[in-house]
Amino acid sequence: MFNWMWLFYILVFPGALFCFVGGTLLNGLDRKVYAKMQQRIGPPILQPFYDFMKLMGKETIIPYEANKPVFLGAPVVGFVALVTIMLLLPQFGFSAFGDINADMIVIIYLLTIPAASIIIGGAASGSPYAGVGISREMVSVISFELPLVMVLLAIGRKAGGDGVTFSMKAIADYQAANGAMICQWSMIPAALAMLLVVPCEVGCHPFDVAEAETEICEGPLVEYSGAPLGVFKLNYYVKQLVVSGLFAALFLGGKGTGIVAADAVIFYVECLVVTFFSMTLIRASLARLKVEQVFKFYWTVVAGLALVSLVLAWFGL
Amino acid sequence: MFDNLINKSAAKSPWLFHINAGSCNGCDIELVAGLTPRYDAERLGFRLAGTPRHADIVVVTGPITAQIKDRVLRTIEQDPEPRCIVTMGSCPASGNVFKDGYPYAGPLSKYVDVDVDIAGCAAKPETVLEGLYQAAQILEQKRKAMKNKGGQI
Numbered sequence: 001m002f003n004w005m006w007l008f009y010i011l012v013f014p015g016a017l018f019c020f021v022g023g024t025l026l027n028g029l030d031r032k033v034y035a036k037m038q039q040r041i042g043p044p045i046l047q048p049f050y051d052f053m054k055l056m057g058k059e060t061i062i063p064y065e066a067n068k069p070v071f072l073g074a075p076v077v078g079f080v081a082l083v084t085i086m087l088l089l090p091q092f093g094f095s096a097f098g099d100i101n102a103d104m105i106v107i108i109y110l111l112t113i114p115a116a117s118i119i120i121g122g123a124a125s126g127s128p129y130a131g132v133g134i135s136r137e138m139v140s141v142i143s144f145e146l147p148l149v150m151v152l153l154a155i156g157r158k159a160g161g162d163g164v165t166f167s168m169k170a171i172a173d174y175q176a177a178n179g180a181m182i183c184q185w186s187m188i189p190a191a192l193a194m195l196l197v198v199p200c201e202v203g204c205h206p207f208d209v210a211e212a213e214t215e216i217c218e219g220p221l222v223e224y225s226g227a228p229l230g231v232f233k234l235n236y237y238v239k240q241l242v243v244s245g246l247f248a249a250l251f252l253g254g255k256g257t258g259i260v261a262a263d264a265v266i267f268y269v270e271c272l273v274v275t276f277f278s279m280t281l282i283r284a285s286l287a288r289l290k291v292e293q294v295f296k297f298y299w300t301v302v303a304g305l306a307l308v309s310l311v312l313a314w315f316g317l
Numbered sequence: 318m319f320d321n322l323i324n325k326s327a328a329k330s331p332w333l334f335h336i337n338a339g340s341c342n343g344c345d346i347e348l349v350a351g352l353t354p355r356y357d358a359e360r361l362g363f364r365l366a367g368t369p370r371h372a373d374i375v376v377v378t379g380p381i382t383a384q385i386k387d388r389v390l391r392t393i394e395q396d397p398e399p400r401c402i403v404t405m406g407s408c409p410a411s412g413n414v415f416k417d418g419y420p421y422a423g424p425l426s427k428y429v430d431v432d433v434d435i436a437g438c439a440a441k442p443e444t445v446l447e448g449l450y451q452a453a454q455i456l457e458q459k460r461k462a463m464k465n466k467g468g469q470i
Contacts, residue, residue: 031359040357047362050326054373057323057460059397061370129368218367225370225397 009096013264014086022268023237024048029272030240030280037284048237055230063223065126074121075224075231081113082238089242089249090172091267092256102166104152107246111148111201114235115141118210121232122220133219137210139291143298144200150306151190151197155250157313158187168249175253182251186317190309191251193302198278200298201243203236205283209291244274320464327373327399328457330362331449334372334396338389338425339415340379343439344406348376351442351449358446361453369395374452380408380415383422390428399459401452402431405445407438 009015028045035042044050062068087096088103088110100106119137122130156164158181159174175181182191200207211219221232248270256263289297337345352358352365366372369392381389393402402425407413409425425431432455435448 035357035359038354040354041360042357043359043362044329047330050329050362053319053323053326054330056319057327057464058373058399061395061397216367218371221371222368223370229371 006097009087010083014089014091014096016083018264019083019086019238019241020234022271023234023239023241024052026241026244026271026275027237030275033276033280034284037280048233052230052234052237055233056227058226058229060226060228061223063125063127066223067124067126070120070124071223072228074117074124075228075235077120078114078117078235079231079238081110081117082235082242085110085242086238086245088168089245090168090253091249091260092172092254092263093176093258094256094260094263095169095172098169100167100169103168104156104166104171107168108145108149108152111243111246112141112145114239117235118220118232121224121228122222125220125223127223129217129222130220132216133210133222136212136216136291137220139295140200140203140207140209143295144197144302147193147298147302147306148197148201150303150310151194152250154187154190154306154309154313155181157310158184171250172253176255180252180254186312187251187309189305189312193305193309194247194251195274195278196298196302196305198243198247198274199282200294202239202279204240204279206286206289207294208288209294212288240275240279241271244271244278247274247278324457324460324464327460328453330364331373331401331453331456332364332366332371333374333376333449334366334369334392335376335378336389336392338377338379338385338409339382339420340406340408344378344408347439347442348378348405348445351445356442356446358449361446361450363449363453369393370397372396373399373456374401374403374449376403376405376449377409377425378405380412380418381422381425381428382420384420386422386428389425393429399456399463401433401456401459402429403433403435403448403452404431405435405448406440407436410434410436413438 027048031047032042032045062071085107088107115137119134122134155171156166159165159171181187203211224232248267252270335348375393375396404410404425411424412421415421433448433452435444437444
């Protein structure tokens with residue numbers, strides 16, 4: 001029953017190592033492009049990697065008020081959840097664990113775990129700044145969950161034919177047969193909604209209400225230092241890769257080349273393009289929103305866009 | 318195994334925390350000017366951290382007043398090792414024009430070991446970048462020393 005390939009999938013590709021290397025590289029390219037948009041040289045592409053290594057070498061201070069096991073365990077839980085999502089995402093024809101029925105529902109739940117790990121870690125640190133930060137983080141989770149579920153339902157209906165499918169494999173197969181989902185005109189509003197869900201899910205600049213470093217000292221992360229902070233920063237990089245990868249798997253699928261390595265490269269380039277349009281471009285051009293503005297924006301504009309697609313998909317368009 | 322890499326990274330990713338210890342706001346503006354696209358401190362890896370727990374370099378501006386002295390020292394204590402302390406402008410190093418005033422509580426070097434003094438009133442952004450770059454190099458040395466002494470300085 002046990003397959004040795006599973007170990008390779010979990011540890012190397014598309015698991016932990018791919019997430020680590022791909023995530024840091026993606027964040028480095030994102031920061032470089034962001035710097036070019038502001039007409040400056042910008043940090044080296046390996047900068048996130050240096051940041052991570054430096055934090056690994058720093059002293060870890062655990063506050064007297066903190067609950068030690070929860071404080072140190074929270075970032076690791078978030079990282080494991082993100083790697084698990086990456087294992088479930090199909091990359092064209094390839095998916096690590098084959099056809100799992102209803103893995104889309106697993107992904108919806110797993111996507112909240114990184115946010116939950118920030119909330120739990122912040123709560124365990126016992127700082128009032130973290131208290132403000134976690135309440136904001138909860139609001140931002142509630143904001144993007146509704147549009148995200150509506151987008152996934154619309155796609156599930158579109159790919160499911162008669163019923164609704166919750167299998168990522170079925171969606172990948174549908175796209176291999178009928179071309180990328182984004183080419184279907186009824187799915188374009190859903191794609192726009194998903195593009196706006198991505199930065200809020202990641203906690204990227206205009207929607208980073210929870211970690212507003214100029215207002216509440218990085219919120220839930222205020223008491224973290226050294227290695228646990230490094231893992232939280234790594235979670236941020238990997239989240240960029242995983243969430244843009246989710247967009248690529250849902251909307252930019254297709255036949256692929258049939259070779260796993262080539263497909264993985266194309267998948268990564270798609271992640272880069274999604275990161276550019278949904279994160280870098282928005283981050284470079286907008287200032288940070290207030291908490292209630294984020295909530296209102298997601299439950300009106302973004303949810304409205306997703307609803308249009310949902311209704312169109314339900315009428316079989 | 319990764320020690321060499323971590324030591325090198327310490328110099329390449331210094332995060333700043335800025336304390337205003339009664340400054341006239343001149344140095345504060347110049348420090349922020351050093352981070353703007355024109356001077357672009359991020360190409361050397363500098364980044365302004367929101368809390369002293371995340372920072373590697375503590376930048377102190379302004380004369381240390383009697384009211385703020387304890388708070389400055391407490392904030393510096395919250396910074397994890399290895400850390401560098403940089404004074405910016407003439408005030409924290411010498412007292413400048415506030416030297417004989419009654420609220421003045423002495424230069425920062427009276428209380429903690431200062432690694433780099435950036436001169437000027439106010440210091441120019443070019444000087445700030447030069448000083449911070451030196452502090453980043455000292456950070457690498459401190460990290461090596463910390464490793465040799467088994468995590469203690």
